[in-house]
Structure formats: structure tokens, C-alpha cells
Amino acid sequence: MILIVDKRSTANHQTIADTFNRHFIMIPDIINKNNIDKNYSVETHRNNQPHFMANASHTPFSSMKFTCTTEKEINRIIKSLKHSNSSGYDEITTSILHACSPHITSPLNYICNRALLTGIFPDRLKFATVRPLFKKGDKRDIKNYRPISLLPVFSKILERIMQTRLLNHLNDCNTLSNEQYGFRSGLNTDNATYQLTNGILYALNNKLHIGGIFCGLGKAFDCVNHEILLSKLKTYGITGNHYKLYKSYLENRYRRTLVYDQMGNTITSISPKVIHGVPQGSILGTLLFSFL
Numbered sequence: 268m269i270l271i272v273d274k275r276s277t278a279n280h281q282t283i284a285d286t287f288n289r290h291f292i293m294i295p296d297i298i299n300k301n302n303i304d305k306n307y308s309v310e311t312h313r314n315n316q317p318h319f320m321a322n323a324s325h326t327p328f329s330s331m332k333f334t335c336t337t338e339k340e341i342n343r344i345i346k347s348l349k350h351s352n353s354s355g356y357d358e359i360t361t362s363i364l365h366a367c368s369p370h371i372t373s374p375l376n377y378i379c380n381r382a383l384l385t386g387i388f389p390d391r392l393k394f395a396t397v398r399p400l401f402k403k404g405d406k407r408d409i410k411n412y413r414p415i416s417l418l419p420v421f422s423k424i425l426e427r428i429m430q431t432r433l434l435n436h437l438n439d440c441n442t443l444s445n446e447q448y449g450f451r452s453g454l455n456t457d458n459a460t461y462q463l464t465n466g467i468l469y470a471l472n473n474k475l476h477i478g479g480i481f482c483g484l485g486k487a488f489d490c491v492n493h494e495i496l497l498s499k500l501k502t503y504g505i506t507g508n509h510y511k512l513y514k515s516y517l518e519n520r521y522r523r524t525l526v527y528d529q530m531g532n533t534i535t536s537i538s539p540k541v542i543h544g545v546p547q548g549s550i551l552g553t554l555l556f557s558f559l
Contacts, residue, residue, distance in 0.1 A: 268280065268283060268406075268526060268527075268528075269406075269407050270282075270283045270286060270287075270407055270409060271407045271408060271409070272286050272409075276407060280526055280527075280528045280534040281534055281536075283526055283534075284524050284525065284526045284534045284535060284536040285524075285536045285537060286409065287397075287399050287409065287412070287414075287524040287526065287536065288397065288522070288523060288524035288536035288537065288539070289536075289539075290409050291397060291414045291489075291522070291524065292522065292539055292541065294486050294489055294490075295486065295489045295490040295543035295544055296543070298486055298489075298490050327504075328440050328442070328502065328503050328504035329439075329440060329504050330504045330506050330507070331432070331433075331436045331504050331505050331506065331509045332436070333383065333508075333509075334432055334435075335380050335383065335384075336376060336379050336380055336383065336428050337376065338372045338373055338376045340376075340428070341372050341375050341376050341379065341424065342368060342372050344423075344424050344427045344428070345364055345365060345368045345372070345424065346365075346368075347427075348361045348364065348365070348420070348423060349361060350362045350365060353417055354417065354420065355394065355395065355396050355417045355418050355419040355420065355422075356394045356395075356396050356419065356523070357391075357419050357420075357421075359419070359420050359421070360420065361420050363420075364420050364421075375421070375424060378425075379424065379425050379428055382425055382512065383428070383508070383512065384508065385508065385511075386507075386508035386509070386510070386511025386512040386514075386515060387511070387512070387515050388425070388512060388515040388516040389425075390519060391419070392418070392419050392421055392422035392425065393422075393516075393519060393520040393521060394418075394419065394520075394521050394522075394523075394538070395416045395417065395418050395520065395521070395522040395523075395541075395546060395547070395548070396416070396417045396522075396523055396524075396525050396535075397414040397415065397416050397417070397522055397523065397524045397525065397547075398414070398415045398417070398524070398525055398526075399412040399413070399414060399415075399524065399526065400412060400413050400414070400415045414524075414547060415547075415548070416522070416546065416547035416548035416549075417548060418546060418548055418549055422549070423549075423550050426516075426549055426550040426551040427550050429512065429513075429516070429551055430550055430551050430554055432509075433505070433551075433554060434451075434452075434554065436503075436504065436505070437503070440503070440504065442503055443557075446459075446462075447557060487556065488544055488545050488547055488552060488553075488556055489543060489544040489547070490543060490544060491543065491544045491545050491555070491556060492543065493517045493518070493542070493543070496517070496545075496555060496558060497510070497513065497514055497517070499558045500513055500558065503558075513555075516551065517545070519540065520540070520541045520546065521538040521539065521540055521541065522538065522539070522541050523535050523536050523537065523538040524536040
């Protein structure tokens with residue numbers, strides 16, 4: 268593999284791995300620096316959002332209820348995970364998890380309940396392994412690659428538990444907009460397409476003017492500001508240990524990039540801390556993104 272680094276081609280796989288990782292980590296900083304108006308900072312946005320949301324609601328949101336998990340729920344979540352031979356840094360695949368589930372359901376149930384009770388997301392589940400996937404164009408250009416993130420499989424179990432409880436809370440409070448089709452059970456892009464098409468046809472039949480604004484969000488998941496997200500979660504009633512758990516989930520995450528040399532050996536980069544975004548490839552990340 269050859270990559271252009273500092274305007275020079277290199278075949279050093281350690282340099283390539285470190286360059287990929289640095290590039291993926293720095294993307295949010297570059298985008299945020301270019302997009303944020305000098306007169307409207309992230310600090311201003313962070314301070315205004317909770318105030319606006321509190322005034323927009325006639326009644327305060329109720330606090331999220333605590334619901335412990337059970338071995339039955341753990342077993343159901345494991346069965347719902349697709350069989351795969353891909354693995355995170357721990358090298359445990361979902362296929363292995365399925366095979367071992369009768370023997371590990373009980374300790375997993377204990378660990379997940381401890382996380383819910385203490386508001387601490389285990390640090391060992393916060394390490395992501397990234398593999399660069401070539402899209403198109405010049406293979407030497409780092410901009411032509413996108414990151415594929417692999418998380419520890421046990422993280423997906425706790426994330427599913429958190430996701431279920433968060434969705435139940437949002438539905439109980441009637442928080443989500445009817446036009447929020449993404450990342451919700453029973454809704455998908457077909458529903459959004461139908462509503463858009465139906466609205467256009469109605470306007471045409473009634474000789475009304477039609478206009479549309481379409482926005483493309485580049486690297487949107489990578490650029491999520493943690494402080495803004497957490498302030499919104501608190502406004503929606505995610506308080507106490509629930510708030511601590513989501514804060515713990517977002518902070519102190521690390522990511523390394525993995526590439527292969529000519530012999531098929533794995534070369535890994537250093538693992539710097541990730542300070543922006545929701546975890547790519549995660550179960551909970553898509554739901555958290557919908558808060559913004």
C-alpha cells in the first residue's frame with residue numbers, strides 16, 4: 268500500500284496507519300473550524316440550546332425511570348445480533364458470542380445492571396478499531412478513504428439496553444417529532460419519501476407553489492459536540508445516574524487504525540483520545556445523533 272503523506276509517497280505501513288488515524292481524528296476539528304461563524308461560537312450555541320428547549324415545552328420533561336435488565340433480555344439481545352466474523356480489539360466476534368451465550372448471560376446481566384446503577388460505562392468497551400475503506404479515485408489520496416469502525420461486541424449489548432430505555436422514555440414523553448423517520452423502529456426512508464411525494468402531488472393538484480431546501484451533512488456523526496448533546500439529554504429528563512452513564516459513554520474513548528502490510532500482518536496506529544462525535548458503528552450513536 269502506498270499513500271501520499273506530506274506531499275510525498277510512502278510505503279511505510281506504520282506511517283500510513285498513524286497518518287490515517289490522525290486524519291480521521293482531525294476531521295471534526297477541521298470541519299467545525301471552517302463552518303462555525305466567528306460571531307456565533309459553540310459556546311453560544313451550547314448556552315442557548317437548553318434555554319430555548321426549556322421555553323419551548325409547556326411542561327418540564329419527567330425524569331427517566333430506572334429499569335434493571337434481566338438474563339432474558341440479555342439473551343434476547345444476543346440472539347438479535349447478526350452473526351459476523353468481524354471483531355474489535357478484543358478479537359471476539361458475534362459468532363463466538365452466540366456460541367458462548369448460555370455460559371455468559373448471567374455475568375453479563377450483572378455487569379450491565381452495575382453500569383445502570385452506578386452510571387459508569389466500562390472503559391474496556393470504549394476502544395474502537397478503524398479500518399480504512401477505499402471509495403474511489405486515487406488510492407494514494409487519503410481523502411478517498413472512509414473509516415469503518417469496529418467496537419467490542421460486548422459494548423453492543425449494553426448499548427442496546429441503554430437504547431431501549433432511552434427510546435421508551437422519549438416515547439412516554441412524546442418527545443420525538445412525527446417527521447423523525449431515521450433510527451426508529453417501524454420507520455424508514457420509505458416513509459419520508461412517501462410523505463414528501465404526497466405533499467408535492469397535493470401541492471400540484473391544488474396549483475400551489477413548491478419549494479425545497481436540501482442539506483447535506485458531511486461527517487455529521489464525527490462532529491457531534493458532547494457538551495451540547497449532554498445538555499439536551501439533561502433537558503429531556505436524562506438526569507442522575509442515567510446522565511452519568513451517557514456522559515461516561517461519550518468520554519474517554521480511544522480509536523486506533525489498522526492496516527495490513529504485504530505479508531498480511533496487521534499494523535496498528537497509536538490510540539489517541541476521541542473528543543468529538545458519537546461512535547461510528549455503534550448501536551446507540553444513531554439515536555443520540557437524532558437529538559441534535
